[in-house]
Amino acid sequence: MIDIVQKMKTEDKNNMPKVRIAVIGKSNVGKSALTVRYLTRRYIGEYRSNTDLLYKQTLTINNSPVEVEVVDVCSCDLARFPEEPIYWADACVVVYDITSKKTLSHAMELLQKVHQLRMQNQIPLVLLGNKADLEHLREVDEIEGRTLAVQHGCQFYEVSVAENSSLIYTAFDLLLSECRSTLSSQKTRKFSVSKMIGTLIGNNNVVILEVFPILIVRIKILLNNLHLHLTSTAVMDYNAIINDLQLEIISLKKYNYSLKRQIEDNLNESTSMESSLTEENSKLQLLVFNLKMEIKNLRKENKEILDKVESESVRSNSNVKRKNKSIQTEKNCNDTAIQTAYKTVSSYIQTDLNINDVTTQVKVKSTKKQHKSSFDKRKETSEPLIQSKCNSIINICNSTAADKKSDKSLFMELVEASIDTLSSTSTSADTPGANMKARVKHNKSPATKKQSVLILGDSQARNMRVILK
Numbered sequence: 493m494i495d496i497v498q499k500m501k502t503e504d505k506n507n508m509p510k511v512r513i514a515v516i517g518k519s520n521v522g523k524s525a526l527t528v529r530y531l532t533r534r535y536i537g538e539y540r541s542n543t544d545l546l547y548k549q550t551l552t553i554n555n556s557p558v559e560v561e562v563v564d565v566c567s568c569d570l571a572r573f574p575e576e577p578i579y580w581a582d583a584c585v586v587v588y589d590i591t592s593k594k595t596l597s598h599a600m601e602l603l604q605k606v607h608q609l610r611m612q613n614q615i616p617l618v619l620l621g622n623k624a625d626l627e628h629l630r631e632v633d634e635i636e637g638r639t640l641a642v643q644h645g646c647q648f649y650e651v652s653v654a655e656n657s658s659l660i661y662t663a664f665d666l667l668l669s670e671c672r673s674t675l676s677s678q679k680t681r682k683f684s685v686s687k688m689i690g691t692l693i694g695n696n697n698v699v700i701l702e703v704f705p706i707l708i709v710r711i712k713i714l715l716n717n718l719h720l721h722l723t724s725t726a727v728m729d730y731n732a733i734i735n736d737l738q739l740e741i742i743s744l745k746k747y748n749y750s751l752k753r754q755i756e757d758n759l760n761e762s763t764s765m766e767s768s769l770t771e772e773n774s775k776l777q778l779l780v781f782n783l784k785m786e787i788k789n790l791r792k793e794n795k796e797i798l799d800k801v802e803s804e805s806v807r808s809n810s811n812v813k814r815k816n817k818s819i820q821t822e823k824n825c826n827d828t829a830i831q832t833a834y835k836t837v838s839s840y841i842q843t844d845l846n847i848n849d850v851t852t853q854v855k856v857k858s859t860k861k862q863h864k865s866s867f868d869k870r871k872e873t874s875e876p877l878i879q880s881k882c883n884s885i886i887n888i889c890n891s892t893a894a895d896k897k898s899d900k901s902l903f904m905e906l907v908e909a910s911i912d913t914l915s916s917t918s919t920s921a922d923t924p925g926a927n928m929k930a931r932v933k934h935n936k937s938p939a940t941k942k943q944s945v946l947i948l949g950d951s952q953a954r955n956m957r958v959i960l961k
């Protein structure tokens with residue numbers, strides 16, 4: 493913080509007018525760069541400092557030398573608002589960064605605060621929008637800065653410290669000349685204020701100044717303000733004030749009008765944008781609806797295809813099962829038929845063997861002649877029986893498994909084997925076995941008809957049935 497008391501003690505040592513300027517604004521807006529640029533014409537890119545810096549220089553304003561003191565107030569945090577420099581200053585430069593909206597709102601709060609603090613003794617103010625070279629990053633329109641300046645009755649410029657805008661010098665020079673004229677008009681008042689303090693605190697004022705420096709500065713400022721107020725009231729030129737006010741009203745009306753136009757333009761733009769958005773929205777809604785319908789149809793189609801595939805597979809499965817079942821049944825029937833036929837043949841052969849045995853025995857006995865008549869009788873009854881059974885076997889051979897060569901040949905082998913056994917036990921060439929074998933062989937031609945045979949019967953081949961399929 494600047495030692496204001498020291499400044500108070502050293503000021504006014506010569507007759508050169510002195511103007512004190514406080515540069516305030518949010519951090520990083522370019523306060524230091526601006527101050528250095530104005531005082532030295534040089535640009536310092538990076539200027540980090542965590543303390544207020546005071547610059548002093550003698551400048552020529554309107555052909556007269558002026559001692560200028562500029563305080564670069566570090567960090568204008570509103571919570572720690574720099575009241576002292578504001579009381580100290582004759583003028584203020586409020587800076588914001590056009591690439592940052594929040595620096596503009598901060599500048600607005602600073603302006604309000606300055607107005608509050610210097611309510612009785614308003615000081616010249618200038619609002620600067622810095623970093624105008626960064627147009628592509630602009631967040632704050634020029635009209636916003638200008639409007640804020642009009643609201644607080646101050647000058648406004650957009651500048652670029654980096655590009656050394658000439659408006660920087662214009663702004664400072666105007667501020668200085670304004671301060672200079674104000675100060676020269678106050679010169680007599682300041683004198684009388686000092687006198688007043690002298691009268692109030694007597695001859696020991698120096699001691700008191702040392703003991704209660706801050707208090708005294710405050711008192712001096714208050715008295716100064718009071719005195720200024722009284723004096724200005726005394727010399728007030730109402731007409732001039734009314735003129736100023738009227739001019740201000742006109743310029744405010746102008747801004748008001750331009751703002752209204754801008755608002756109207758924005759409104760129109762937003763309305764047309766809204767209608768086009770609504771149109772776009774309804775188009776999109778229609779598109780979404782169509783897409784939904786398409787998805788629904790596709791799902792339906794998909795389900796139908798799936799159902800079809802499922803029913804097809806079920807049908808083909810049941811067909812395969814049915815086919816398998818019929819094949820199995822057929823196989824079982826064939827097996828049963830073969831077995832039955834085999835049994836039948838075996839039983840016939842067995843019967844034949846028994847008859848032959850009986851015949852042999854009877855033949856032996858016939859030599860004894862006493863039973864010859866009975867043998868002949870029995871032979872007469874048995875031979876037709878064997879003959880008929882042989883015929884049955886041949887029929888079975890003919891019909892069994894007519895279309896299945898393997899089954900038929902198996903069956904024929906069985907029959908032949910059995911008949912061979914029968915023949916070997918027979919002695920006569922015209923025995924039923926030999927006859928039967930000859931007849932079976934005669935019928936052993938490959939089947940020409942495509943038929944399947946089902947032979948059913950009991951173990952003695954009684955009630956035997958052949959089913960052709």
Ligand SMILES: Nc1nc2c(ncn2[C@@H]2O[C@H](COP(=O)(O)OP(=O)(O)OP(=O)(O)O)[C@@H](O)[C@H]2O)c(=O)[nH]1
Pocket residue numbers: 517518519520521522523524525526536537538539540541565566567568622623624625626651652653654655
């Ligand atoms: N592009 C551009 N950059 C600038 C301009 N003025 C200042 N800067 C840059 O802005 C940054 C901050 O500048 P300072 O002068 O340190 O800002 P300050 O307001 O004093 O910052 P504090 O000391 O934190 O309060 C630096 O990097 C500068 O180079 C300008 O006109 N244009």
